[in-house]
Amino acid sequence: MTTIFFATDIHGSDICWNKFLNAGKFYGAQVLILGGDMTGKAVVPVVEQGAGKYNVTLLEQQFSLHGPDELAEMVKKIRSRGYYPYLTNPDELVELGRDPDKVNKIFLQQVLKVVEEWMAIAARKLEGTGMRVYVAPGNDDQFEVDDLLRQSQVVTLAEGEVIEVAAGHEMIASGWSNPTPWNTHREQPEDQLALRYQAMISRLKNPQSAIYNIHVPPYASNLDEAPELDEQLRPKYAGNALIPVGSTALRAAIEEHQPLLSLHGHIHEGRGHARIGRTLCINPGSMYEQGVLQGALVTLGRDKVEQFVLTQG
Secondary structure (H helix, E strand, O other): OEEEEEEOOOOOOHHHHHHHHHHHHHHOOOEEEEOOOOOOOOEEEEEEEEOOEEEEEEOOEEEEEEHHHHHHHHHHHHHHOOOEEEEEOHHHHHHHHHOHHHHHHHHHHHHHHHHHHHHHHHHHHHOOOOOEEEEOOOOOOOOHHHHHHHHOOOEEEOOOOEEEEEOOEEEEEEOOEOOOOOOOOOEOOHHHHHHHHHHHHOOOOOHHHOEEEEOOOEOOOOOOEEEOEOOOOOEHHHHOOEEEOOEHHHHHHHHHHOOOEEEOOOOOOOOEEEEEOOEEEEEOOOEHHHOEOEEEEEEEOOOOEEEEEEEEO
16 A cells, blocks of 8 residues: 655745655655645745844734844744745835836746755755655746756656556646636646646556546535635625636546546645545645645555545644
8 A cells, every 4th residue: 555645735835845745754655745836926025224124014014123033033934934035125125116027037036946945955855765756836836946846856747747656556747727817827728628638648557546636626526616706806705605616627537537536726725525426536725824734645555545634734
């Protein structure tokens, strides 16, 4: 039997990345799978005021820092919540407010810097352990991230691949999603997603023993319910009106081919499991901003899922 630990949507949180790397030893898993959206969403300016003082606004709270110790603690706090601290000054901050392209460039630089650091941490922690780690960047992850993953000696870029992760169990993986209101990096219409999935499924030796690691959940699976938005992208009815936003192409593929296991993320509040025919579908959810790693621990037998449990810690 093989035990897999699956997590997703850690969005740049240093704490969650380290917990993910530690999960194999902690839970007794032989395989670690990260299901997409590994990078953060925003840069947080740390504005130098002179004389060892800094101002920071984090999650609409303003902080005044004094000295290197308070600065270091704030940088750690920002990184733990999945944001990227950027040391700047009042003059540059005004300039950045006038130049969105420069902001985007800084953001990408910070993203890649942290991913490179994460690959180094993975190498230190896992090299020589035999632990297998697979990552498929999600719709929020820039394409430049893929090159850094390819260079890693301990992390495997799984996007678009067919990989045997356990004896008799192959995995297909993709972080692409159906269109979202935010026009993120890896989005496609459903007909193109169907072709993307079929290109991998057609290479499987035994589709019914396969694992799908697909970032977006299947449509109307109860793992894909998100607040309905108005034209200004604000939640309707205070977020209490939920609608399915998953992929119809993925649901059709699962219904037709009936893989053993299907692992998903994308919808942070979609934590749970569901059955589509014989296929067990899991979305462990995400609480990355709180530094909490939600996951799924799955034990695979020869031709069935022996057991699974949703984890949090």
